[in-house]
Structures are given as structure tokens and as C-alpha cells.
Amino acid sequence: MLQLLRFATATGALLGLTTAAAMAQQPAPARVTFSGYVRDASTGENLIGVAVVHPASGQGTATNTYGFFSLTLPAADSTTRLLASYLGYQRQVLALKSDKGKTLDIRLKPATSELQNVEIVGTKQEQIAQSTRMGTVNIPLNQIKAVPALFGERDVLKVLQLLPGVQSGAEGQNGLYVRGGSPDQNLILLDGTPVYNASHLFGFFSVFNADALNNVELVKGGFPARYGGRLSSVLDISMKEGNMQEFHGEGGIGLIASRVTLEGPIKKDTASFIVSARRTYIDVLTRPLVSAALASQGIPRDERPKIGYYFYDFNAKVNWKLSPRDRLYLSAYTGRDAFYARFREGARNSEEFSRINTELGWGNLTSALRWNHVVNDRLFANTHLTFSRYQFDVGVEQENRRRNPDNQLETEKFSLRYLSNIRDWSIKSDFDYVPLPNHYVRFGGQYIWHQFRPGAVQAKSSDPNSNPNFTLGKRVYGQEVGLYAEDDYKVTERLKVNGGLRLNGFAVQGKLFPSLEPRLAARFLLTDEVALKASYARTSQFIHLLTNSGIGLPTDLWVPATPKIKPQRAQQFAVGAARNLRFHGEDYELSLEGYYKPMHNLIEFREGADFLGTTDNNWEDKVTSGRGWAYGGEVFVQKKSGRTTGWIGYTLAWSTRRFAELNQGQLYPFKYDRRHDASLVVIHQFSPTLRLSGTWVYGTGNAITLSRGRFLLGSDFGQFDDYGPRNSYRMRAYHRMDLDLSKTKKKKWGEVVNSFSLYNAYSRRNPYFMYYREGYTDQNGNVREKPGYRQISLFPILPSFSKNFNF
Template identity: 80%
Template sequence: MNTRLRIGVFVALCSPIAITAARAQQPAPARATFSGYVRDASTGENLIGVAVVHPASHQGTSTNTYGFFSLTLPATGDTTRLLVSYLGYQRQLVPVRLDKSQALTIRLQPATSELQSVEVVGAREEQIAQTTRMGTVNIPLSQIKAVPALFGERDVLKVLQLLPGVQSGGEGQNGLYVRGGSPDQNLILLDGTPVYNASHLFGFFSVFNADALNNVELVKGGFPARYGGRLSSVLDISMKEGNMQEFHGEGGIGIIASRVTLEGPIKKDTASFIVSARRTYIDLLARPLINLVMASEGIPRDERPTVGYFFHDLNAKVNWKLGQRDRLYLSAYTGRDKFYSRFKDTYGNDGEYSKERDGLGWGNLTSALRWNHVIHDRLFVNTHLTFSRYQFDVGIEQEERRRDNGVPRTDKFSLKYLSNISDWSLKSDFDYVPLPDHYVRFGGQFIWHQFRPGAAQAKSNDPNDNINFKIGTRTQAQEASLYAEDDYKVTERLKLNGGLRLNSFLVRSKLYPSVEPRVAARYLLTEDWSLKASYARTTQYIHLLTNSGIGLPTDLWVPATPKVKPQKAQQVALGAARNLRFKDEDYELSLETYYKPMQRLIEYREGASFLGTTDSNWEDKVTSGKGWAYGAEVFLQKKSGRTTGWIGYTLAWSKRKFAELNNGQIFPYKYDRRHDATLVVIHQFSPTLRLSGTWVYGTGNAVTLSRGRYTLGPNLYEFDDYGPRNSYRMRAYHRMDLDLSHTKKKKWGEVVNSFSLYNAYSRNNPYFIYFQSGYQDPYGNVERKPSYRQISLFPVIPSFSKSFRF
């Protein structure tokens, strides 16, 4: 794109912003601006996405990520009312006078019962048919906590896998494959800070504790200009801010893990805190069983190794209300998985022994310092400084004490391999609401990346070994971006969101600039029916080297370099949305089609892996190619009433092409699935009894299997002919989960007992397929034919968990 064309695109997309600025220079009618925050009356928590509407003029807005809103109306001098509405809260009418601007703090009361419905006469909040955004889904946390879960562990990522256009990596996995993309193409934000590995237990659980969360939003397409750096999706997760009124706590005890969350005021109405912790005890539960097995095999107690695995999470957040216009937040998260093995063997009578410690660990550390400031009643700014690091490491330590010619001697040896990525980021986001027909956002970000794809260190105290070495260096890169966007109501029927994002990435003296136009539009056919369209160009400057595709800790994060270029994609989407009302119940229906070509994707070359990978050689292990993803999605959702849930269906294709893989021919992506269907139902029989269930169906994963095996040469070398890549399909996957929860009210709070069934009808779903050789008896009779065998991971799994709140 030449310079003139870039300037033209920028002017065209940002013209609403320019028009707004020009109008600000002209004499304008007198106006009154009502701005401030909407908060939970009982906790002081800022509420996100609350509708603030002026019914008389049908003008409205909604609160941003920090609960701030601004609504400008003609200053007529009349007394009127603002309607404030949010799911799960009682709607409120706020009296105001249209004579001057006013700062408001609106406190909404939680609904007295989830089973009640409230009828409101007048304008309603912006529904799915009115909004310009496409491919965006917000799941209420109450539904996330109600969906059945494996081992009773409520998991945000597993709930998101139940949405159309989102797939899991396999049985029990929580990787997100969004619209044909890979896990590294998802930007996962926790309080605005990127999380590079969102998995525990090799992908079976996520790092997010639902008790500590306030809002979860997934963007699959039609990306606003404020988001950048990934090709497939944005998962924006906000933590709770802590109760400013009184001390509260909640937690749970499950089969494999327990959790606890505490929150309360540091100074009432001024400062608050929240701390949330979780830990598994798989290692403690498994240890007696492992000892029984080793005892049955005759292994003496003093010769048994100690092995185990556990993970833990810790979230913490403090916020200070510095004044009516300023608020300061400090938040942090740390989580780690640890697999360990310890062994000690004592021999002889002189204190001789040998011992070994092995370990595999991986985890995240994030922190954020944020400052919210209301510059004036129409302009809000959020500035935050963040740090994020992900690291995995493998280590071996050996020690031997022996006597050499009667002289005691202790030999020590250690070997460690690690890989990590860390970021420092400074970002400012501005929200400017000059008129109800304009919602302008603009800002910028600078990121300092540091990559260490692989480093090895070995130490020995034996001078004869000569194996003391350290291999691996760091690669540093700088990323900068600017963006501007405007959600502009052109007419009552036509609404646009136009924006532009400018990026740059500097690594090893190589600069990669990028211009990314973004546009989305909706046209109202009726008050409840709309047509939508969007276009987004995206660039990703970091890659994930993976062998498995399921987000194992051995996956390595690497940067674009002069030799390996950044990934690029475009996404075009068309769709329709409808607000439905049936028997006094509200539903949302959306239909979307999309097409997403991707360039400069990378994969390991045939036979390459992370083993031995260092900063200096990883570029020689990869090859570059392109991909295509396209399909259609249907989503019907109900968020309130006795019965809630959704139905989703996806018809999709995802393909790849690499010159050095599969003989340069196009092949289906490993998680290319033709059909995906999901049903989620949550029914509240009474305020204390709830039944929920999910049913999922998906076309089987694509895998590569040998078409034949040949014996060659005098040494009888066996050769496998694998044929085209991913040319075989596993059996279709389907599963039903159920959960029954009963709440008991106590004087001090409440206790919820939950009984759940994972894979309720015990479907033998394929996890992987292996080849089983045949054999003959000594007379040449075939005793077993060679065949492929399927391994299924989980049968029906019952579980019980107990949660509490006070």
C-alpha cells in the first residue's frame, strides 16, 4: 500500500472523528452532559456494559470497561429521567434536570431473585440487533459458574469452547481454536495484561479462577481498532475490584483442588482489596496409591522414588478511589505447574548414597498498575503499566557420595533447560463521547519484548568431566502502536464503527510497519432485525512453535525476525442479528459467515522439535506457509429467566499450505472440523435448586496415519508410507455433561453442594490412535492382524464439590 493510499484510508475511516472535531469548533446548541460511574450498590464494584438511556429522546450509551459513562443531551431545562439497566440488577430511573452538566454515581441493586422478570416501559438497552460489533460474545459469570465442569472445577475457557466458532484441542483440553486459528493467535488479557499460557495440568484446566472475575468477553471477528497483535480472537477478562462496603469471602472444595477468595474494604468507600488462591492436591492424593503399587512390586520403602504434580494460582488486586475523577488499581497474578521426582538410594556402611531430583515447571507472572482519570465530563483516560512473563523449565540434579581410596567424595551434576518470554508495556486509552451519536476511542501502546526461546546450563564439580557450559541468549524487540476509532450513528438505521491501527515492530535492526484498517457496520431492517458486515486486517509479531497443537509447556514463543516474517490475516464477515421475544422471554439470534486468509504462518520442519532449540538455531527448524479459514455460525442465546443457555452450530473449513510440508499440497488443519454443535441449558427450579446440562458434537480431528508398512534391505528396515498430511478422520466426538446444585442458606452465608457427571452416557471418544503390530505363531499362523487402535481418555466421571460464600 503506497503512502497516498494509506493516508486516504486513514482519512476515510476516521472521517467521523474529523467531523466531530470540526463541529466542536462551530457554535452549538446548549447541552448538558451527565457522566460518572455505575456501581454495584452492595459491593461498590464498577459494572461493565450497563445501558444508560434517555427514554424521551431514545438516546443512550453504556459504561466502559471501568464503569464510566457519558451522555450528552440538549439543555432544555426540563426535568427528565435516565433509565439505567443491567442484566441481573434492578432497573433504575434516575431523575435529572436538563439545564447543566452533572457528575453522577449510580448504584444498582442486585435483582432480588434470578427467577423474577421486570417489565420496563420505554427504551431498552442496546441489543444485539443495534450494536455494530460482530463476532463478540459476553457470557454472564452466573452462567459460567453454572455450566457442568470436569471434576467440578468451573472453567472459563471450557465454557467458551461451547460457543460457535470456538473449538477445543481435544478431550478435556482448554485450548481455544477460534475460526480456524491456532492457540497463539488468541490475545488473552487479564486486567489488560497478556497471559501467554492459560493452561494447567497439560491443558485440562485454565489459569482463571472464576470466583475472582468480573467480566468475560470474547471477540472472534470485526475487531475494533483498539485491539491488536493477534489474528484470531481477543479474550478480555477483568478481575473483580474488591468489596468497598464489607468483608466477604467465597470458595470451594473439589475432588482435586480447593480455592478461596477474600475481599473487603481497606477504607470504606475509598479503598478495597481482593485476594484469590487455588491449589490442587493431586500429588497428595496420588502418593499413597503410588506407594501401594510399588509395594506390590516388591520395591523396598527406602528405594521408592517420590513423584508428584500440582498447580497453584494466586490473584490479588487493590484499588484506591483518589477522588471523584481519579482511581488507582494495582493487580497481580502468579500461577505455576510443577512436576517433580525425587529419589535417594543409600548403600554401604559409610554414609554412601546417590540421589536425584528431576522437575518440569511452567507458569505465568503478570502485574498491572492502572490509573483512571476523568479529564472532563466527556473524556476519560485509562493509563496502565504492565509486566507479563511466561517460563517453562526442565531440570535434573544428581548427587553421589562415595569413598575413593578411602577418601570421602561428593560428586554433583545439574542440567537445566528453560524458555521464556517477558513484556513491559505502557498504554493509554482515551474514551471521548462528544455526542450520543459518537463514541470515539483513541490511544497508543509501547511494548518491550524479551524472548529466550531456549537456553541450557550444565554444571559439574568434577574437573575431569569438563561439562560446565551455558548456551542461549536473549532477543529483544520493541513494538509500538497507535489507534483511533469511532462508533458513529449515521442515521437511525445505519451505524458504523470505523478505525485505523498503526503498528511497528523493531527486532535485530529490522523494522516491520503495519497499517490495519478496521470497519464494521449494521443496518436496521426493523427495530429487531439488522444486517451486519465487518472487515479487519491484523498482524501478529510473535509465533508459537508447537509440536502437539494442544498448548503443552514445551511450546516455545519466538519473535518475528529478519528471516521469519510476522503473520498477517484479513477477515471479512457478513451476518444478521435478531432480538426475539417469545412468551415474555427475551432471546438473541445471530447468524454470521466469515472468510479469513492468513499468511506467513510457521510450523516445524519435518522431524524438528523443541529439543536442542536455542536462540541461535530455532529459525532453521521452521518453515513458512499460508492458510484459509471460512465458515458460518448460528447462535441463539437466552440470558435471563428460569431457563437460560444457548444453542450454537458451526459449519467450517480450515486449511494450510507449506512448500516444505506435504509435498507443497494443501492439507486440512489438524483441528479442521466440518460440523460443531452445542446445547447448553441451565434451569433454576427454585432459588435453591439448579440443574444444568451441556451436549456437544464435533466432526473428528484430522490425523496423519500410515497407509502401509514395508520391509526394505538386508537389515529388514521397516518403512511407513504416511500419505497426505491429515488425510484421515477420527470418529465424531460427542458428549453430555450434567450438574445438579443445591444451595443451603446459613446464618453466616450459603453453601452450594454440586453433583456432576462428565460424559454422562460414557461415550468412548477418541483421544489418539496408535498402530498395533500383528504377529504370527512359530508355524506361520496369524494370531493377530496389524491394526490401528483407539485410546479413549475419559469414561463417565462423577464428581462432587462444595462451595461456600459468606
């Protein structure tokens, strides 16, 4: 702890000097500042990324994550006009006195028609060519909800997989493999709180309910200094804050799950709430089928096992406006997957019976208390207290009730449980300081208390003579501190730079791991519509994910860096170009990026090792460390407004690994190395009530390891498989088309949207995994089937229907 305090003091002093230098650029006396919030006029929801522009000078800014903006302009005797514009909303022009500043509460009205293309004329709204940021994509929520979905479940992560540089692990999975990285290298934030496992149903669905979300942003590279702790990406998701004007609800009924979201004012214009819930009914739907199958085998009703699976999510948030300068937010999320199998021998009304219950469960719990405070017209503060927990557990419980020779009823109980979890407590403060239109300064710090339990085994018994009551596996504690400062500085009209520095430290088991992380991004305008960009970021990660499965099983274990296992490190270099296009009266954004990312201290299980029997006492002996390299190029064309919206993405990429103790120390392809990856997303609104959307994806097949030969070593030794180089075989290429047709019906109380979807519309047999099957020779010695590997495909064409509503 003392080491960490010394490190924090030293780094705080250094960053304090950096920040003070930026803040020392005080504006001239003859300037005025206009600041405030921009909100939705109908709901009171804060709007993120709204352009607030002074058309006369071309100076402008954008609202931050909490809807706040600050714009300082030269004072004048005449009237100042400001323009607020946001995609999907009507522009608003404000006429203000120029001799004094003012705090504003801007309310934008939604566009009158869903088909309206809101055109911004004569403004300097920061579009893709003007921004210094690289590898950052913001997908409008209306597009996320319109993209075809598996079983009708709208999924944020599956939409993000359609972006260049982002891959799915396998058919139907929602894991994110960003620019050659693995899922644990993604920092997934829900209202600023990390979510460690974002998957339901063994990876087929994410934990995020799109109805409860306000903003989704993915950062793949060029990370600003305010983000830290991961190597590959940041997924920053903001929940809605609750309608402050009137009660509102929405939800949906699908084939396997239903959901509902309710929001409204607790006190109009002062406090609001939002709650959102979702649950599957897979266990209810399959129960009659399982019972019928068991009945056909002659198993009595009382002895038929109960087998089922379900998951649920619950979000809640309260938003309280304490004063014009202060807001308080309290939010929470909980979600869990549960698989159970319950077996019983003996009639239900019998005193004598035997039962065995087996359960597998995993889930997240997060909570956050956030305070927004406007310190003055140029300085905005956000303080965040958070708790996050992820836990996986599997257990079996056995009970036997029998009469002894003395005819007395005796009960024996035994239980065995394996669990793994990670818990974080965190405090974080962020400051946004806008001294001049040419500077946007951010600085702050965070402290995290980590508690790891990589693996623990618990056993309990009612038999006092066996004495099996024990727990193996103890907790490991770690402390992480991060301090940062950055400035988005407009050097000239053509050159803009975002420079920053982040200092991290991690203390565990008496060892301190410091990390100095410079961040730099720049853009140079060749014309008003074309820009060249470049960025560099150094990142570190103090936690690892031990994974032995490619299909999102919850048996993956979170472990800390230790004196024996070093933190992960990476650098990312990127160059690119961006252009705003106008074609046939429609606006498009085009970006091209190339990147190179070397990674150090990656870990993998040793050959033959897995999570079984892994505890905090021995996991370090089951892993090996190595290096990785990822590089490639991306093309992205996006259209966000008009009757037809969507995007085209293409990625050409390489991702390799080298571990001294794997593959004989030779370089090998990462399992999800994918040379070519392409996606097409089209959403067309025929009318305000009829919409057709479609996606098409293509990807090079995943790399896997197969046996090159099989040898019989005799009856005493069995057979031997000669495996070739690691991941040296490619499965067939993957491609798929999905379609969705939605019809909206207006009702007196709201509207109903009926959607019909086709997943894998042309029923492509995409490979999921491969297995070896022995050949078959008949009695005459004729070969009927040759031995070899066979492909398993998961999903053929899958139709689904869902009914969504809002009121």
C-alpha cells in the first residue's frame, strides 16, 4: 500500500504540472462563456455529442458524455447567434447578448418524421474529417434496433461485430475480437462501471438490453488518456436517465425471451427513474418436450429429472437534479445465467428417497453512484463510486434419506462446489475544462480495489466421521491507481492534436507494477472535407483471462498479474484518412485506417491444462507467457441519415502469437486470425410504418489444430495422434445473410412493431467445429465411409417473429 501511495503522489504531482500548464492559459478579459446542457425536449434525456457552434467565427464544441458544453467567445456589442444541431433532431438557433455569458438549458425537438434527413448547413459541426480521434465508431441506437437479430433479440455486441476490425469468435457468439485482441482485452463500461462477462446463453446473447440504452461508442485505437486498463478496445455504453416529463414504457415478446422497460418522472423536471427487465423462458418451453421424451422411455413421473436453463437481466437507475449545477445518479445492474439438473429416486410422498441437484451459474452485479457538478462555466466535474462483481460457480448437492436397521429415518447430505469470482470497488473523478474554443482539457484519476478468487473448492457433509468440510482457494487482493491528463488542441485551422499522458500502477502481493502511457492523436485537413490522421497509444492491463474454450463458456477465469505473471503490455500505431462525402444529396462518412499492434506478456494454459482443479494456489503453474502481433487495414463507409442508412466495412488483417512452451516456440496464427472480413448493413424505411433491413457478412475461416496422422502403438499403448503446427488448418470461409421486415401499427395508447426475421437466409452450412470420425468397412472388406474430419454446422435458416411495443 505504501508503494502505491508513493507512486500515486509522484505521478499526481507530474500530472498536476501538466494540467496546470494547460489551465494556465486563461482567456482574455474581453471574452464571454456560454455553457449548459442540451437535452431532449420531450424526455429531458441528456444528448451526447450535440454540436454547439458559433457560425460567425466557425468556433464550436460538442456536449460531453453527460450533455454538458462550454463555449468561450470574444465579447461584442452585437447579438451572438449559436446553433445547436444533432442528427435526428431539429436545429435550434439561439440569439444571445454578447457582452455577458449565460448558462443555457437547450431543449432540442426530435425531427417531425423518422424519414427526415436533418441537414446541417453553414456550420462547423465536428464530423469524421474534423475529429482527432481514430478507430472510434458511434452507432445510432435506431440502427442497432433495426439490424436483424437472432431469435428476435436485438443485441448491441452482435451489431458491433459488423464493424471493420471487430470479429466474432464463432457462429452466433457475441465475443468481441478487436484488432487481433481477445475478449478480456476489451474494457466494457456500463455507465462507467466495468462488466467482466457480457454474455448470456454460453455467448449467444449479450447482457445489454437495447431499450435501456442511450449511447454506444466503440474505441478500437488511438485511445485518449482518460481510458486505461485494457489493450484492445473500449466499449462505452450509457444507460438512459429516465423520462422527466411523462411516464413511458416499451418492451417486446420474442421466441425465447421477453423484456420491458419503464421510465418516468418521480418529480417532474427534478427526478426520474428507469427500470428494465428481461428473462428467457427456454426452461418453460422445453419442459414438456423433455418430460415427453422421458415418458417414452418408461420413466415414472415422480422420477423424471428436471432439466432447464434460463437467464435474466435487471437494470435500474434514478436521476435527481439537486440544483442547476448538480445532478446525482444511482444505477444498478444484475444478471445471471442458470442451468440446473435435478434427479430424484423415490415417490414424492415417500419418506425414503435419493436426490442429486447439479447447478451451473454465472452472472454480474454492478452498482454506481455518480455526482455531476458544474464547478464554473468552464469546468465540469464527475465523481463516480462503483462496485462490480462477476462470479461463476458449479456445484452438486446430494441427499439420501433411508431407514436404518432400527427403523429410524437417517439423512445424509453432501455438497461440492467450485467457484471463481472477481470484485472491484472503485472511486473515480473526471474533470472537463474548456478555457478556450481551441482547447478541451480533461484530467482526473481513479483508484480500484480488486479482489480475485481464481478458483475455490468447497465441500460439506453431514457425516461427522468423514470430516470433508473444507475450502481450498483463498482470495488475492490488488490495488490499481490511474492518473491522466489530455488536451484536444486546435493548433491551426488545419492541424488539431490530442495529446495526453496516463500513469498507472498496480500493487499485488508486495509487488508494484508502474506504467507510463503516452497517448497522441492528430489530424491534418487537406481540405474542409478530407483529413489525414495518425495516432499512437501505449497501454497496459493488470488482469488476465484464463480461457480454454472458444465458445464463451463461463469457465474462463479472471486472474491478476503477480510477481510471477507480468501485466499485459501493448502499443498501437495507426495512420489513416477520413472524408465527408455528399453523393446525390446524401451525406456519407468514409474512413481508411492501418494499424500495427505488438503485445507482450500474453498468457495461455500450458498444453493439457485447463480450469479443472485450478485454484489461486496453483494457476500460475498452469500457464505460460508469450507475445502477439496484430496488423492490418480497415475501410468503413457509413450513412447515418435518410431513408436508407447503414454501412460497408472491410478488414484485411493478420494476428499471430509466439509462446516458448507452445508449438515448439514457433510463430503460429491466433485462433481468430482472419485474413478477410467484410460486412454490409442496409436499413431502408419504405414509409414511417414499414422497414426492411438486411446484413451480409463474409470472413476467412478460423484457424484450428488437427491431427495429421493417427498411429496404433499396440494394445498396451492405444493410439497416438500426430498433431501438426498449432492452428495450421483453416475451416471453410464463413458467410451469412440476415433479413428483417418490420411493420408498425399505431394505437391510441402507443404503437406496436411486428417483426419477422430470417437468420442465415440462404441456409449456409457454416463450420462451427470439426471432429474426427472413424471409417466404416462392411463384412466384405468394402470401404463404405472413409475416416476423416467432419464439420458440424450450428444454425440452418432460422425464422423468428417478435412483437415490440411502446407507449
